[in-house]
Each structure stands twice: as C-alpha cells, then as structure tokens.
Amino acid sequence: MLQFSGEALAYGDHTVLSGVDFNLRPGERVVLLGRSGAGKSTLLNASYRRLAETHPDIALVPQEHGLVPQLSVFHNVYMGRLDAHGALYNLANLVWPFPAQRRTVASVLETVGLAGFDRKAVESLSGGQKQRTALARAIHRGGRVLIGDEPVSAVDERHAAALVDELATRFETVLLALHDVGLARRVATRLVGIRAGRIVFDLPSAEVSDGDIHDLYRA
C-alpha cells in the first residue's frame, strides 16, 4: 500500500533521509526506532502524506498532538471525523454537540482513560492527558491505517503498553515511531532502524538482535 524506493526525503530544502527503501503492506505493524533527529518523523510525515492520497481512511497521531487548546476534549476528539459529515452538521456540533456524538466520544474517552473529561478545555489538561486526547481522536477516527509519532511518550509505562495494544487491535495496519524498545518489540511485526538519515535495518521483529538496537543508539 506504500512504497518508497531509493528516494530522498527532505524537510524544506534540507534532505533528512536519503536512499530510502521502505514499504508498508496491509496488516503489518511497523515500528521505527532511532535516536531523536535520526529522521523518524520525516519518514512518518512523508508516509502519511503519500498514504492519505490513496487511503483517506487514515488516522494520525502527530508528534505535537495537533490539538486545539481552546476547545473541549469532546470537540478535539470529534474532529477526528470531520470528514464524515457535512459542514452544517459539524458547525452545529461545534456550537451545541448532539447527544449521540457525546455518547460516541464518551466511550472512546473511556478506552484511553479520560472518562468524564469531555467538557474540559484541552489547554487545562496535563501533558499525558493531552496525548490521550490525541489518541482518542485517532481511535474515534478509526479506519484501516494508523500513523503515530511517539503516540504514548507522555504516558506512564504500564498505561502506554495497554494503549499501544489497544491501537494494535483497532487498526489493521500500524506505523509508529517509539523510543521504548520493549514496547516496540511487544507490538511490532517488523522493526525499522534509522541512524543518521539512513535506514540501517528493516527486519521482522524476531530477527532484530539487541546488538542491532544497541548500535542504533550508540553515540
């Protein structure tokens, strides 16, 4: 469903990744590993942009969440499905949310551990709660593919594992960047290591040794 062959990925004029050979097949759960600044976000963003053209049913958890701080948690989660309704229906929900939408969103909030937060403004939340809101928005959106850039970085370890498991069951195909190697091994069918602007390994999880991963993070 997604294929890069020998491409250079740039951010503006600046080439971040070069010689990228990368593909994503339906049903795969791929995790990108690497130090910060290695180019994971660039690959994720490029993947999202390309996939969105052919697979409009794609969900995204961006690095900085991309939430609207002034709006409530309900509205931010509801935004995941802005494309499911016409503008008039959306505007009505902005001013005075329909009970049916409130219920749907409430059940999603429960799965991410934010039950009862729907009327709170996002700007009043903690960092972890904001991240859960962004996750809830992606879950509410649903669809076949999820792309997430460190989607659980601000959540404590135990909850992070549960949330990543939740994402794995909800989305058929998943492409994530994670810094927690244990979590990555737990969820991924394939691991991709990126170092200094190059993909250094792209293997099924079981075939990646701890040494490979150690090399990825050494100075």
Added chain:
Amino acid sequence: MTSIAPERLRLPRFGRLGTAAAFVVLAVALLPAADFRISGHDPWAELARMGQGLLSPDFSAIGTLARAAALTVAFAICGVALGASTGFALAPLYRFAPVRLFCVAIRSIHELFWAILLLQITGLSVTTGILAIAIPYAGIFAKVFSEYLDEADPRPAAAMPPRADFISVHFFARLPLAAREFQVYLLYRLECGLRSSAVLGFVGLPTLGFELDTFFKQGMYGAVAAVLIIYYVLIATMRLWMRWPLAPFYLLASIGFMATLASPPMAPGALIRFVTSDIVPAPLRNGDLGDPETWVRFGDWLHMLLFQQALPGLTATMIVAQLALVVAGFVALIGFPLLVVPVVGRFGSALGHIGLVVGRSTPEYMLAYIALQIFGPSMLPAVIALGLHNGAIIAHLLGRQSAHVHENLRPDAPRGLVLYAYELLPRIYGSFLALCLYRWEIIVRESAIVGLLGIATLGFYVDRAIQEIRIDRAIVLLLVTMLATVAIDAISRRLRKAIGIDGLVSRRDQVPGATEARLA
C-alpha cells in the same frame, strides 16, 4: 535547515538617524510651500472665549446630548458589527488576490468619504451611517483577522482528516486558535468606531459630532465643552460597559433604537441612478460612445480634472501629511517620556497620561475642526491636529514599551532626563521610527479628509464636486486619494525593510489598549 537568504533590498542606506533626518529636511523644504496664514480675525481672543466656555461646561441641553451620545454608540456598534462580520467572512479568502485588492480599495477610503458618497444613494439615513463605518472596517477586519489566522498554530489543521471540508476545518482547527486575538482587536475597533461615529455627525448624521458642530457655529462654547466631556466619558468607560455577555443585548438595543429614527425620503431608484449615471464621467454620459469626438472631450475632461484639481489637491495633501508626520514625531518623542514615572515623577506622569489620552481619543477630524475655529482655514490647523493626534498615539505605544524597558534596566540606572536620553531613547528609537512609518499612510489618508473642512487638500475638491452634484469627478478624485495611500503604504513598507525595523513593531503593539484588555 539550509536556506538561501533572500536578496536584500538595495536602497540608499541612510540608516535610522538618516531616515528621520531626511523626513525633517523634506518637511523644512516644504515649509515655504505650505499655507500657514492665520486668517484675519484675532485668534487669541477667540481662543480666550473658547477657554472660558470649556472651563464652564453647559449641560442644559442634556436631553439632546444624551440622545446624540446614545446614537453615537448605536451607530458605532451596528457599523462595527456589520464590518466585523463581513471581515470575518472575508478573512479566510484574503489570500486570493481579488479579495485582497477589494479589501485594500474599500479600506483606503476614509469613513467620511464613504459617508458623503452614500448620502447620494441612501440619503441622511441610518443606512448611510452604518455603511460608512462598516465598509472601510470590513476591509480592515478582513486583513487583520487573516493575519491572526496565518499566525496561529498550523499543526491542528494539518492533523485533520485528509478529506474534511474547508469550512469545518476552518471553524474547528483554525478559528478557535485566533479567537482571543479577534476579541481583543474587536474591542479596540469598537473604540475606533465610537470615534468614527462621532465624526459622522459633521456630515449631518445625528451623533455627537453634529451637536459639536451646531454649538460651535453658535459660539456656545460651554455646550461644546459638555459634548466633549460626554464623548471622553464614553470612550474612557467603554471597557467597563462593553462586556462580551452583554454584546448581543447592545446590538439588539442599537438596532431597535435605529429603527425608530425617521430619515428624509430619497427618490426611488437612487442606487440605480448612482451606478448607471451619476458616476459615469459627464462627457461619456452625455455623448455618443461611438463618436470619436466624445472621447476627445473625455480626454479634456480627465486632463482638466487631473491637472486642475487632483494635482493641486494631492500636492496640498502631501505637504500637510509630511509636515504633520514630522510634528507627530516630535510630539511622540516629547510625549512618551511623560508617561514614564522615573523620568517625570508620579505627578508628571499622571498629567502626561491625561494629556495623551485626550490627544489620542479625540478624532483627528474633530481636533482639526477645533483648530480651524481658532486659526481659520489654512494648513496650520490640519498640521497641528494630525500632528497632535498621531503623535499622542505613537507616544502612548512607546510609553508602554519603555515601561517594559525600564523594568529590565540595571538597578543603578539613572533617572530623569539622563535616563530618557541614555537608556530609553536609544532602545526605543527603532520602534519609534517604525511606528511613525506605519502612521505615515494613515496621516496621508487623514490629510485628504480634512479637506472637507475647507483646507485645500484632496477632500476639499471631493467635497466641492459632490456639492456641485458632479459625482463622476468625486469618484476620480477618490481614486487618486486611494492610489496615494496605497503608494505611501508600499513606500513605507520598503523603507521599514531597508532600514531593518520591520519586525520591531508587532501588530499587537499597534493596538492601543490591547494588553490592558488582555489583563482585564
């Protein structure tokens, strides 16, 4: 990120001091061409009578004045509401060149010019007053709102579903991020709207300006003082009575009040006649378009208009504007330290505050009107009024900035004049220059408008054309005015870039009272 630096503009490098000096030299060179005659009568005796009246305000006509004050507020609220709604709708479309040009055009014409044009179509009516405020304000709101939207965080919109519609994304992921800025700006614009609304009284609408004009003409200076006091109280207390939850109530009450006003009937079809006949150049209207003779006459007509009216009008406008700009600069440089306690002391700063508040909240047109009563019709009252008003605005903004500067100074910083000369002025000078250049365009527009008072700037010729019911000529003269302001705006922007002060003043700094509103 590697980025190729944009090519720098190569203008003659005057530097910051040189730029200011060039403006001063230009103003001095223009002095011989400026008409500064003080008319025959004794201005000081007149001034003494005025002073006496101002010191003993006469509120005996309080019923009329209260009604005029209420109407001033009602026109301002309705005009600003309509202008803001239109600007709000246009803001997301502002990046399209036709919309942008349209907005530039409508906002480059002053409210008073709109009013005298609209008088030809909608007569002396509520519609005229509201539209005269709403039309130019719509252009201003569209620009400012679109800039606020551009500055807002783009990431939420980027995280929206790929096929979500434009309107939904705008309202969910862009608008809420700029809503607070919108509110602050709206409140500031309402203050401007009160000024505009009061001034509309000078062309006959029943607001405070009308009462001021009437009392002045009868020499009832006590009553003039009463009008001014009511006006200042309105402006000064606006942020107390203008509460957001009450806004719908105010709007409805204003509309209700306006609905009770009777307006003189207009002949039917005034709009059609205006568009299809009044504004068509006379030679074309009266001649056969297929006849080459008609076009020759049109050429003569245009030549006459441009060289006998537009050119002298434009020259006078620019002379007034350049002189007023320099006066405003000096007023600002002398005025802003008056707001800083460590320079002039607590008592001095209180006085400075009052003086500058009066200077900046009195509309420039009203100031010019008052100065005109004293000095008679020449360029002098216009230069004084525009210089004082704009200088006070710049001083107010600089005073606010220097308060921040002073907070961060070393503990053993000097006080008084030395503090001003060694610490404040060098730090604030860039902003000072930037603000002056920002006001330049505004001063040009205002110089044109004071022509309505009889000073020979462009407004004078526009007014004469309209009184002679030669709307076609008025339109051409207004187009010249529009081009002049747009040109000055472009020159000012290039100049600010060339001397590297473009980033020194953010739009927020140009909104007087914005920070106060935020704290409230």
